[in-house]
Amino acid sequence: MKKCSLWLEKILPPPRGNFMIRADLDKGYRRFSRGLSLILTVLVLVPMSIIAIVSRYQQITIFIFCALVAVLVVFQLSEAITGHLREAGLKREQFLARAEQPNKLASIGRLAAGVAHEINNPLAIINQQAGLIQDIHEMSPDFPHKDMVEESLAGIQNSVQRCKIITHRLLGFAHQTKVKMEEVDINALLHEAVDFLAEEASYNRIAMEFILDEDIQRPWSDHGELLQIFLNIIGNAIDALAERGGDGRITLSSQQVAPEIVRICIADNGPGMTAEVQQHIFDPFFTTKETGRGTGLGLSIVYGLIRNLGGTVNVVSVKGKGTEFELDLPVHQEEE
Ligand SMILES: Nc1ncnc2c1ncn2[C@@H]1O[C@H](COP(=O)(O)OP(=O)(O)O)[C@@H](O)[C@H]1O
Ligand SMILES: [Mg+2]
The missing domain is CATH 3.30.565.10 (Histidine kinase-like ATPase, C-terminal domain)
Structure with missing residues (x-):
């Protein structure tokens, strides 16, 4: 699959969501421990093989040689098993975090929808009453500070509109608006x-x-x-x-x-x-x-x-x- 051609791609491996950093640390750890066992193998087995071939005490050397091979095999095996366990643990953690997200959203969605519905009713009343005041205001003769009342009414109506947008968004979040x-x-x-x-x-x-x-x-x-x-x-x-x-x-x-x-x-x-x-x-x-x-x-x-x-x-x-x-x-x- 093609990747984003942006700058982050140059410095990072393919995106893996929130768990990327943990996974990379683990990869680094595994690479280090593989490298270490390779160096140990070379450092121990090569000289031992030479000694086994040239030495006069062949039986003891072969015994030590076999023991070391066994230790190295056990080391490699345990490293592979821990690696697998570590990977499985990480995958499980990722899965649980992803599985939990929809639950959190569902509960917040229900709360949001509840709040939005509750707020919509008083909002409608405020809007209606502000409209009524505006009608009376327009019909009434001039009085001191009439323009201030007009401004305040416009302020109320604007705020009501803003609240309506917010409640609409909340309902959208809870998937209770129609998707077009x-x-x-x-x-x-x-x-x-x-x-x-x-x-x-x-x-x-x-x-x-x-x-x-x-x-x-x-x-x-x-x-x-x-x-x-x-x-x-x-x-x-x-x-x-x-x-x-x-x-x-x-x-x-x-x-x-x-x-x-x-x-x-x-x-x-x-x-x-x-x-x-x-x-x-x-x-x-x-x-x-x-x-x-x-x-x-x-x-x-x-x-x-x-x-x-x-x-x-x-x-x-x-x-x-x-x-x-x-x-x-x-x-x-x-x-x-
Ligand atoms: N582009 C970004 N760069 C850095 N941090 C970000 C970015 N986008 C989101 N965040 C982090 O994610 C958090 C949550 O974002 P959001 O859900 O939009 O809530 P809010 O913007 O109200 O804080 C932010 O508070 C910020 O810490
Ligand atoms: Mg934000």
Whole structure:
């Protein structure tokens, strides 16, 4: 399968999600211990063989020789068995973490839907009452500070609209809004998402780079949900780069990696994440941002939405180097 052609690929093995760093440490350990046993074999067996051939005390030498061979065989075997056990343990850990994620999302989804429904009713009443006040206000003669009342009413109505968008998103997260499936032009959608955040990016002196394959297929997907996914990931990249004060770069790429799969990569050269943070980024309410700035819902929403669209999300992040999100989207949805 083709890989993302971005800079992270040059310094890292193929992305394996949150467990990459652990797996690489294990690989390094195994390589070291294999090397060590090879050196031991050469250092012990070669001189022993020579001694066995030339020595007069052949029986004792052959005995020591056999004993050493046995020790080395046991060492190699135990190393192989521990390696297998270690690998099995890692796989089990990965499986459990992945299996746990949908459960967390399902419970947070139910909570979100409950809250959204509860809030929708009083919101509708506030909106209705504000409309009524506005009608009376428009009909009433001039009085002192009439314009201030008008401003306040507009403020209330704007806030109600914002709350409605939030509750709609929450319901979307809980999959309780209607998904509108259509052919989606991924490249155009990436531009649309960047346009939304262009002002914020240029304020933080962040450059946006596109590496788009014009020949990719148009997946059968939901335009609104994909836009939300891209906005959440790009928004996080902007947050991560905001502190940098220049030289920040976000690279967006698209490619057809298989006949039925379109891959979208969103990479930044920000501060990256530790393995510890990476383990939790898809957990609802996990945030490293200060109170008031982060809700910790962005990436759990991304995870829920992309799964709902039949796709997958993977992250590769290196502390001090940057982060890359890789989204694989099926061109056609599997039949339910
Ligand atoms: N591009 C990125 N670079 C560094 N850290 C990131 C990036 N994207 C996400 N994160 C980490 O993942 C956490 C969770 O992100 P998210 O779910 O969107 O919640 P929030 O943005 O509200 O904190 C962030 O607080 C941050 O620590
Ligand atoms: Mg976020």
